[in-house]
Amino acid sequence: MKIIEKLNWRYATKLFDSTTILTEDKIQTLTEAFNLTATSYGLQPIKLMVIQNKELQQELTLHAMNQKQVGQASHLLVFCIQTEINKHFVKEYFDRVYAIRKTPKDILKPFENFLIEDFENKSQKDIEVWATNQAYLALGNLMTVCAVEGIDACPMEGFDAAKYDEVLHLKEKGLKSVLIMPIGYRAKDDMFADLKKVRKEMAESVIMHK
Numbered sequence: 777m778k779i780i781e782k783l784n785w786r787y788a789t790k791l792f793d794s795t796t797i798l799t800e801d802k803i804q805t806l807t808e809a810f811n812l813t814a815t816s817y818g819l820q821p822i823k824l825m826v827i828q829n830k831e832l833q834q835e836l837t838l839h840a841m842n843q844k845q846v847g848q849a850s851h852l853l854v855f856c857i858q859t860e861i862n863k864h865f866v867k868e869y870f871d872r873v874y875a876i877r878k879t880p881k882d883i884l885k886p887f888e889n890f891l892i893e894d895f896e897n898k899s900q901k902d903i904e905v906w907a908t909n910q911a912y913l914a915l916g917n918l919m920t921v922c923a924v925e926g927i928d929a930c931p932m933e934g935f936d937a938a939k940y941d942e943v944l945h946l947k948e949k950g951l952k953s954v955l956i957m958p959i960g961y962r963a964k965d966d967m968f969a970d971l972k973k974v975r976k977e978m979a980e981s982v983i984m985h986k
Contacts, residue, residue: 779924784973786923789930789958791966792848797828798960802925803851806959809921813914817891819869821861821907822914823951825854825944832943839939840956845930849958854940855915856951857907859900866891908954915955928962931955 803826810824827833828851837847846852858865870888873879895903915931922929933955940946940953962969975981 779920782923782926783920785926786919786929787968787971787973789845789928789960789962789966790968791963792845792850792928792958792960793963794830794848794850794960796850796961798850798927802927805925806853806918806921806927809918810914813910813917815910815913816906817869819861819866819891820910821858821865822911823856823858823949824914825856825946825953827852827854835943836935836940836956839943840932840935843930843932843934845958846932846935846956848960848963849930850960851958853918853957853959854944854953855911855955855957856946856953857904857911859904859907859950859952861895861898861903861907863892863896866895904952911954915957918957922959927959929957929959931957 807824807826811820813822815822827836830847833849833852834847836852837844840846866888870884873884874881898906919929919931921927935953935956937953940956941951944953946953
């Protein structure tokens with residue numbers, strides 16, 4: 777039940793201790809966990825930007841509805857999607873599969889061709905919605921890893937993505953920001969830290985079918 781205890785411990789941190797910085801080991805754990813996140817088809821159409829720069833964080837606070845956690849936190853995680861999912865992108869994935877697993881290319885080719893055709897038939901909007909769904913998977917994964925590692929976090933949708941893209945030069949990288957999450961350690965005077973969680977009764981949220 778240790779994981780349940782950790783999930784009960786976590787909350788959307790409202791006030792970070794700006795003097796305490798996460799260790800390199802903690803950041804390494806989070807970045808590896810991000811890279812290991814399950815994504816549709818295994819394509820990983822997402823990237824994570826890890827920011828540890830108080831001046832930049834303060835600037836980005838202005839474009840996140842002045843939510844002070846962005847500037848206070850040890851680090852700011854910016855979840856991005858790749859905007860171009862094309863034949864080249866899909867081929868790179870299958871090249872990795874071959875290099876790592878040595879799966880014969882004649883076995884891989886039908887699935888590769890299917891994905892190329894599938895994405896060629898999707899609209900740009902549909903591709904970005906699909907990629908954004910993968911970013912949510914990664915954020916959820918990292919929230920759990922943060923809880924296990926004793927790292928405080930506050931997932932956020934409330935920010936001006938276009939401004940983030942501009943400030944962080946994401947368009948030039950073929951990326952768009954879709955989610956952000958300040959991480960670090962809660963301040964001792966964060967009044968929200970000890971509040972009881974408000975959740976439905978288990979029977980209202982889980983259907984057991986035998």
